[in-house]
Amino acid sequence: MSSRERFVGLMSGTSADGVDAVVAVFDNGRYSGLQGAFHLDYPAALRSRLLVLGSSDSTALSLKELASLDAQVADTFAEAALSALRSAGLAPDDISAVGSHGQTIFHDPRGAQSSLQIGDPNRIAARIGRPVVADFRRADIALGGQGAPLVPAFHHAVFATVEPRTIVNIGGIANVTWLPGLEAHAVRGFDCGPGNGLMDAWIQKVRGIAYDEDGRMAASGRARPALVEALLKDAYFAAAPPKSTGRAQFNLEWAQRLAGEPLGKLAPADVQSSFCELTARSIIDALAPGSLRALVCGGGARNLYLMERLQTLAPGVRFETTDRYGLPPEWVEAAAFAWLARRRLLGEPGNLPAVTGAQCATPLGAIYQVAAGAVCAMPAAY
Numbered sequence: 001m002s003s004r005e006r007f008v009g010l011m012s013g014t015s016a017d018g019v020d021a022v023v024a025v026f027d028n029g030r031y032s033g034l035q036g037a038f039h040l041d042y043p044a045a046l047r048s049r050l051l052v053l054g055s056s057d058s059t060a061l062s063l064k065e066l067a068s069l070d071a072q073v074a075d076t077f078a079e080a081a082l083s084a085l086r087s088a089g090l091a092p093d094d095i096s097a098v099g100s101h102g103q104t105i106f107h108d109p110r111g112a113q114s115s116l117q118i119g120d121p122n123r124i125a126a127r128i129g130r131p132v133v134a135d136f137r138r139a140d141i142a143l144g145g146q147g148a149p150l151v152p153a154f155h156h157a158v159f160a161t162v163e164p165r166t167i168v169n170i171g172g173i174a175n176v177t178w179l180p181g182l183e184a185h186a187v188r189g190f191d192c193g194p195g196n197g198l199m200d201a202w203i204q205k206v207r208g209i210a211y212d213e214d215g216r217m218a219a220s221g222r223a224r225p226a227l228v229e230a231l232l233k234d235a236y237f238a239a240a241p242p243k244s245t246g247r248a249q250f251n252l253e254w255a256q257r258l259a260g261e262p263l264g265k266l267a268p269a270d271v272q273s274s275f276c277e278l279t280a281r282s283i284i285d286a287l288a289p290g291s292l293r294a295l296v297c298g299g300g301a302r303n304l305y306l307m308e309r310l311q312t313l314a315p316g317v318r319f320e321t322t323d324r325y326g327l328p329p330e331w332v333e334a335a336a337f338a339w340l341a342r343r344r345l346l347g348e349p350g351n352l353p354a355v356t357g358a359q360c361a362t363p364l365g366a367i368y369q370v371a372a373g374a375v376c377a378m379p380a381a382y
Contacts, residue, residue, distance in 0.1 A: 003028050006035065006090070008081045009338030010100040010124075012073075014172030014197060014247050015299065016050040017210065018042045019077050021084035022331050023095065024338035031158055031339055036088025037331050040080040046072055053105040055247045066118070073103045073119035078127035097131040099341025099365070100124055101333075107246045109146040114138070121368040133341035133365040140351045145358030148244035152177040152189035152355045154336035159295055159325060160187075166291040166317075168283055168310075169332065170300025172197040172247055177355075178288035189355040190241035193282030194250035196300050198275040201252050206268040215305025218276035221269030228277045230258050237282055242357035280309040287317060297322045301329035340364055 005026045012019045018041035025032050042050065049069065053061065077100055085092060102117030109115055121134035137147030155167040155177040167177040174195035178188040196211065203212045212218055234254075236245060255275070256263055263271050279300070287294060294317050300306055301321040311319045321329045340350045349361035 005342065006095045007338035007341050008084060008095055008098040008128075008130075009334040009336065009341070010077050010081055010098060011334040011337055012042075012077075012101065012103045012119075013298075013333065014054060014104065014195075015200060016042065016047055016054060016103065016172070018047070019080035020331060020334040021077075021080035022334040022338060023084050023088045023090060024335045026342060031154075031335070033326060034331060034335065036084045036086075036090065037328075037334075038080055038084040038087050039330070040076060040083060042076055046076070050103060050105065051247075055251045069105075070118040070120045071123060074121070074123035075127070077102070077119045078124045081124065081128055092128050092130050095130055097133055097341050097345055097367075098124060098128060099136075099337035099339075099344075100132055100134045101136060101337045102134055104246065107148065107244065107248070109141050109148070109244065113141060115141060115147045121366075122370050125368045125370040131345070131367055131369045133344045133367055135366050136337070136340060136350065136364045139362050139364050140356050140358045143358040143360060143362060145351065145353065145356035146242050146244040147356065149175045149177070149189050149191060149355065150340065150351060150364065151175075151333055151336040152187050153184070153350060153352050154339045155179065155189070156184050156187050156352075157339065158327065159322070164288060164290045164292055166288045166294045167322075168287075168294050168296045170195045170279070170283070170296060170298040170303075170306070171333070172200070173245060173250065174279060174283055174298075174300065175244075176283065176286045176288070178291075180288060180290065184352065185354065187352055187355060188241065188288070189352070190286070191244045192286035193237065194275070194279055195298070196279070196303070197247050197250055198252065198255060198278065199272060202268070202272055202275055205252065211299070212272060212303065215276060215303040215308075217269055218272045218303075219305040221267060221271070221273035223273040223277040224266065224270055227259055227266075227271075227274045228281065230260055231255060231274075231278050232281060234258060237285065242355065276303075276306055276309060280306060280313055283310060284313045287314065291317055293318045293320065295320055295322050295325060297327075297329035297332040299330065
């Protein structure tokens with residue numbers, strides 16, 4: 001590969017709000033920055049269905065609907081990728097490949113020993129005309145791992161120094177990466193709790209909006225200690241890593257089951273404040289021993305009240321967003337899948353067995369390549 005390369009990275013997380021697309025630049029094999037970025041919302045009806053699928057173990061999904069959702073998600077991913085290229089003034093031929101995480105609709109690496117992401121990479125490759133690397137999780141699961149989290153290897157490549165640090169990603173689910181120094185074998189990482197998921201679900205339920213901007217609703221309420229403690233008693237929080245989870249674990253039904261009293265009888269802002277406190281407490285409990293600094297990314301980095309609670313609960317740790325380190329919080333995961341796609345094309349490992357629990361390191365993902373329609377010239381017989 002040349003000394004300068006560009007890869008598109010595509011990501012949609014457990015919040016299922018849409019697709020994050022970046023054009024990541026690599027100079028002499030090292031990630032060096034973003035040249036373009038774009039977020040494309042899912043259509044409302046599609047997002048609503050994806051949220052339902054991601055929040056339960058429901059089997060009420062026909063093969064016809066699954067195939068349709070696979071195509072719809074892929075088309076959204078492809079359009080996000082093309083929009084990111086346009087934002088950078090680039091054409092598809094200017095990139096080496098696309099790394100597409102897809103949309104997770106099922107994740108149970110221990111029980112079902114599987115994780116399912118939809119968003120047909122063949123359709124993305126046909127729209128863009130470049131190779132697409134996708135299906136990143138199942139190779140790790142086949143080797144006994146959780147298939148998640150996969151971003152810690154990228155965190156190490158971009159953010160590790162001799163200073164002990166924790167990278168905190170707060171999406172629909174929160175996860176942490178322990179960076180005790182420069183050695184990759186010392187990296188650890190795991191999903192630690194509900195992230196933004198409960199807060200988003202609650203404000204959607206009681207106010208009909210997608211998220212709590214700046215954490216204003218949470219800040220206006222008062223966290224209920226009994227509710228927070230009841231939720232923290234869930235066995236997941238005390239379980240040792242490797243561990244990963246999703247919205248099928250942490251959702252409003254789960255919270256109501258553990259709460260001990262109907263959530264609807266509490267002041268809505270108090271419930272929101274309690275969910276924010278739960279997220280903050282579960283993150284603080286998961287920080288790497290000896291961390292002096294926590295670099296926060298994901299949508300939760302923009303929740304000012306959550307960031308305030310984190311700093312208050314752990315005054316000896318300096319909480320900052322990844323903005324200060326050259327990568328805006330909202331684009332970190334998409335950039336990671338651009339990085340993982342490059343690793344796959346080179347045949348280099350993308351997982352960290354100490355993080356996922358896999359038997360060994362392995363390249364992640366499969367490579368999909370479909371000729372773009374304008375150049376498709378397959379002979380009738382071959």
